[in-house]
Amino acid sequence: MILPLRLENVSFRDILKPLSLAIEAGPSTIILGANGAGKSVLMRIMHGLLAPSTGSVSWQGEDPGRRQAMVFQRPVMLRRSAYANVAYALKVAGVPAKERARLAAEALEEVGLRQVAHRPARVLSGGEQQRLALARAWALHPEVLFLDEPTANLDPGATREIETIIKAFDASGTKIVMSTHNLGQARRLGDEVLYLHEGRVVERAPIERFFAQPSAPEARAFIKGELPWV
Amino acid sequence: MLDDPRLWQIVALSMAVSLSAVAIATLIGMPLGAAIAVGRFPGRRAVIVLLNALMGLPPVVVGLFIYLLLSRAGPLGALGLLFTPQAMVIAQTVLVLPIIAALARQSVEDAWREYEEQLRSLGVHGWRGALTVLWDIRFSLLTAVLAGLGRASAEVGAVMIVGGNIDGVTRVMTTTIALETSKGDLPLALGLGIVLIAIVLALNAAAYLVKEAAERRFG
Numbered sequence: 001m002i003l004p005l006r007l008e009n010v011s012f013r014d015i016l017k018p019l020s021l022a023i024e025a026g027p028s029t030i031i032l033g034a035n036g037a038g039k040s041v042l043m044r045i046m047h048g049l050l051a052p053s054t055g056s057v058s059w060q061g062e063d064p065g066r067r068q069a070m071v072f073q074r075p076v077m078l079r080r081s082a083y084a085n086v087a088y089a090l091k092v093a094g095v096p097a098k099e100r101a102r103l104a105a106e107a108l109e110e111v112g113l114r115q116v117a118h119r120p121a122r123v124l125s126g127g128e129q130q131r132l133a134l135a136r137a138w139a140l141h142p143e144v145l146f147l148d149e150p151t152a153n154l155d156p157g158a159t160r161e162i163e164t165i166i167k168a169f170d171a172s173g174t175k176i177v178m179s180t181h182n183l184g185q186a187r188r189l190g191d192e193v194l195y196l197h198e199g200r201v202v203e204r205a206p207i208e209r210f211f212a213q214p215s216a217p218e219a220r221a222f223i224k225g226e227l228p229w230v
Numbered sequence: 231m232l233d234d235p236r237l238w239q240i241v242a243l244s245m246a247v248s249l250s251a252v253a254i255a256t257l258i259g260m261p262l263g264a265a266i267a268v269g270r271f272p273g274r275r276a277v278i279v280l281l282n283a284l285m286g287l288p289p290v291v292v293g294l295f296i297y298l299l300l301s302r303a304g305p306l307g308a309l310g311l312l313f314t315p316q317a318m319v320i321a322q323t324v325l326v327l328p329i330i331a332a333l334a335r336q337s338v339e340d341a342w343r344e345y346e347e348q349l350r351s352l353g354v355h356g357w358r359g360a361l362t363v364l365w366d367i368r369f370s371l372l373t374a375v376l377a378g379l380g381r382a383s384a385e386v387g388a389v390m391i392v393g394g395n396i397d398g399v400t401r402v403m404t405t406t407i408a409l410e411t412s413k414g415d416l417p418l419a420l421g422l423g424i425v426l427i428a429i430v431l432a433l434n435a436a437a438y439l440v441k442e443a444a445e446r447r448f449g
Contacts, residue, residue, distance in 0.1 A: 044347075047351065049347055049350055049351060065353055066353060069351065069352075070351045072347065072348065072351075075348075076344055076345055076347075076348035076349075078362070078366050079366050079367075079448040079449065080366075080448070088352075088362075089352050092352050092353050092354050092358070093352070093353060120447060120448045120449050121449075122448060122449025123448075123449040136352075
């Protein structure tokens with residue numbers, strides 16, 4: 001187990017104000033907030049892609065880098081087949097060649113891309129490429145999966161498919177940490193909300209309570225603005 | 231003139247020398263350029279400026295430098311390479327290497343901006359990242375190879391100095407053109423010039439078609 005993840009007094013330039021929090025195993029965590037609130041930066045610090053300006057990020061156990069994965073808003077695929085993209089991730093992770101084929105095939109099956117496994121990844125549609133990014137993560141069986149607005153560029157149909165796969169990750173025991181500004185998606189996938197406003201965590205609450213009676217005024221305004229009919 | 235076997239011997243030697251030089255420079259220059267693009271080390275910016283500046287190395291100066299290295303009194307004189315095709319390959323490799331390395335550095339660096347987060351997230355570091363990107367953009371790197379080939383096949387100064395333009399041994403198209411022009415045999419010089427341009431054009435067309443097909447295939 002690499003969780004809980006602890007952030008102590010973490011700040012990043014003037015984008016994130018010093019914050020301390022723990023991410024526990026179990027409930028899916030949704031990071032909500034307006035554009036520029038610091039969601040992406042916070043996730044990148046958690047995942048280790050950015051070093052915080054101050055403070056510390058600590059995981060438990062050995063080699064936490066190998067036990068987590070991240071899916072970005074815009075997936076980056078190598079110019080090789082869908083299958084080879086998954087196999088590449090497995091190779092980097094040190095999985096023996098014999099097991100790579102099986103794990104990659106399983107992961108492609110899981111996200112519904114078995115039919116296009118041997119097509120070049122870059123000619124797949126945006127939704128398929130994002131599913132491939134999820135397959136690449138699935139094959140690694142991460143303990144924690146970070147998703148940075150994974151459906152921001154996708155149409156409703158593709159978004160639904162991505163959400164189904166994220167639910168499967170959750171059901172398989174992977175901890176989900178996802179940023180979004182789609183409130184419907186937050187409700188469908190989240191168990192708890194971290195609400196960011198101008199680089200501060202102004203509210204952290206279970207999802208139902210967050211939507212029913214947000215205590216931070218910024219969060220209230222955000223929900224009103226996004227859901228003007230509420 | 232075109233049925234003169236000596237002419238085709240000259241054409242063959244020209245291509246053998248230039249293609250060998252470009253092949254060696256590609257094998258060294260591509261990983262070198264990628265390493266500079268992806269690496270973070272002190273003096274990196276100075277290295278990049280130097281590499282870019284070396285693209286403009288005058289062939290005669292490179293020829294002179296290699297001549298001094300290979301001449302009998304020079305540090306590598308014992309190898310006995312001066313006035314051989316091998317010496318010409320060495321000189322052209324030195325000339326072409328900065329071009330291929332500098333253009334590869336720029337291409338890999340541009341691509342790295344797109345790949346970096348994803349690759350680091352997968353746990354890819356250092357050499358593996360550089361080589362992964364290099365391989366992924368291999369078809370656009372054909373342009374760098376072509377630039378190197380253009381430089382190698384067009385230059386006279388370096389091969390003239392280290393090869394000596396010896397008939398039947400180190401005489402290539404460009405040195406022949408220079409010699410025949412000064413002797414006044416303009417038809418032979420012109421004929422060779424046309425052959426040289428045709429070969430360069432054909433190689434570029436082939437590379438373009440390969441690149442186009444690859445882009446359609448891999449996206």
